Amino acid sequence: MKFLIENWYLVLTALVSGGLLLWTSMRGKMGGVVVAEAVRLVNREKGVLIDVCETEEYAAGHAGGARNVPLSTLTGTELPARQLPSNKALPVVLMCQTGARAQRAAGILQKQGYANAVAVQGGLKAWREASLPIEKSAA
Known part of the structure; x- marks a missing residue:
């Protein structure tokens, strides 16, 4: 003492x-994770990149290779099984325009058993600033 x-x-x-x-x-x-870590998770750990923006926002521009699962569909009782990986151990990298909705989506998915669900800090804005590919969907 x-x-x-x-x-x-x-x-x-x-x-x-x-x-x-x-x-x-x-x-x-x-x-969440920074853009470089998100790319590493997708490329090296077979992570799934999911954009949680609404369909119109997704069509206007999204990260290359991202699937669209709007946040509003995650809050229901049934998750959109086609777009989410069946293996809940895989990293699920979530993105939106700024990262706020992706952070909420990560919390929802973690409660559903996706232990490696993470949001990209800064969202699509940070993705663009890192000069990573952006795709647009046909209207």
Whole structure:
């Protein structure tokens, strides 16, 4: 006890650094993944890229190779089985225009058993800024 009292600054430093490490690791999980990590998940771990924008937004422009599963269809009792992978262990990389809807979709899918569902931070905007391919659907 005497050591703790005499070296209170060391204890405080250890607590603060541990708290910051915990905070940054939790923030990374909750905030999704950066574009480079999303590309790695799709290319190396057979992840499925899903755009949760509404059909009109998807048609106007989406990440190359992304499937369209609007967020509104995920909130129902039955998930759109055709577009989602049957193997719930595969990474599911979710995207929308800014990343907000994708983050909600990741939470929904995680509750449905997709443990590796993650949102792309910054969404399609960040995808464009990284000069990655954008596709448009025929109207």
